[in-house]
Every structure is written in structure tokens, then in C-alpha cells.
Amino acid sequence: MDKIHHKHSLIALQDTFREYPARFLVYWDNRWNCELLPNCFTPDSDVLLNVKKDLSSKLKIPVQQIDLHKVITTVYSKFSYSDRVEKYYEHTLFQAVINDIPDNLQNSTFEIDGITYRWMTIHEMKENENIMKKNGDVIELLEKNIHPLI
Numbered sequence: 001m002d003k004i005h006h007k008h009s010l011i012a013l014q015d016t017f018r019e020y021p022a023r024f025l026v027y028w029d030n031r032w033n034c035e036l037l038p039n040c041f042t043p044d045s046d047v048l049l050n051v052k053k054d055l056s057s058k059l060k061i062p063v064q065q066i067d068l069h070k071v072i073t074t075v076y077s078k079f080s081y082s083d084r085v086e087k088y089y090e091h092t093l094f095q096a097v098i099n100d101i102p103d104n105l106q107n108s109t110f111e112i113d114g115i116t117y118r119w120m121t122i123h124e125m126k127e128n129e130n131i132m133k134k135n136g137d138v139i140e141l142l143e144k145n146i147h148p149l150i
Contacts, residue, residue: 008042012037023119023121024119049063051094060102071145073090073093122143125139
């Protein structure tokens with residue numbers, strides 16, 4: 001396969017601080033002009049540790065407080081709204097749990113380092129035309145592969 005793959009790790013982090021976790025953390029991405037799941041380029045080595053470190057850095061929490069496991073890897077093409085071209089993506093979906101989640105991360109919306117985060121249900125994401133237009137494939141991947149952590 002000689003197609004270029006843009007390898008991204010997508011992180012499904014649920015609001016496990018609530019009695020019935022039903023929402024996922026998303027952030028506003030200025031390049032995509034859309035809410036996205038936390039993500040990073042998939043590292044070439046020590047994937048779990050490096051994805052944990054990336055999430056730890058973004059949310060300002062110790063890496064030791066993050067439990068992370070790989071759920072699925074998938075490859076497909078989709079239109080990149082930030083670059084305005086069709087790209088081949090390799091998405092690896094991870095499910096994360098933060099032990100002793102800080103109070104500020106429990107707010108419905110919060111900001112860290114100028115980035116706005118919020119908690120959304122899959123239903124809310126699916127009702128958002130912008131999210132579905134630009135990232136419906138990821139929402140479907142999330143819905144099919146992540147199960148509530150109750």
C-alpha cells in the first residue's frame with residue numbers, strides 16, 4: 001500500500017466522575033473549526049506511554065493517573081477540512097480513564113492553555129451538523145467501539 005497515512009491516536013475519555021458516565025471529552029480545534037476528541041500523532045514507539053504523556057500534558061494531570069487501553073485501529077480515506085484535500089488516515093482509538101479527576105476537569109466546559117474543552121454525549125455530537133460533516137466517521141467509530149464505563 002503506497003498511500004500516505006496520517007496516523008492519529010484518538011482518546012475517548014468519559015465523565016467517570018459522574019454516577020452514570022455518558023459524556024466524552026472534546027475540545028475546540030481552530031484548524032478544523034470543530035469539536036474533536038483529544039488526539040495526537042501516533043508515536044512510532046512506546047505508544048501507550050507516549051499517548052498518556054500527551055494527554056497528561058494537555059490536561060495538566062500526572063501521567064500516573066491515566067489508565068489507557070487500545071480499542072481499535074482503522075484505516076480509511078476522508079476529506080481533511082483543515083488542509084482541503086482527501087487524506088488516508090490511520091486512526092487508533094484508545095479508551096482512557098483518569099483516576100482522581102481534578103475538580104476543574106469536572107466542569108461542563110473548562111479551559112487549559114487557551115484550549116476550550118467540554119463534555120458531550122454521542123447524541124449531542126450526532127445532532128451537531130458541523131461535527132458530523134467533518135468528523136462523523138470518528139463519532140461512528142466511537143459509538144460502535146466504546147462502551148459506557150458504569
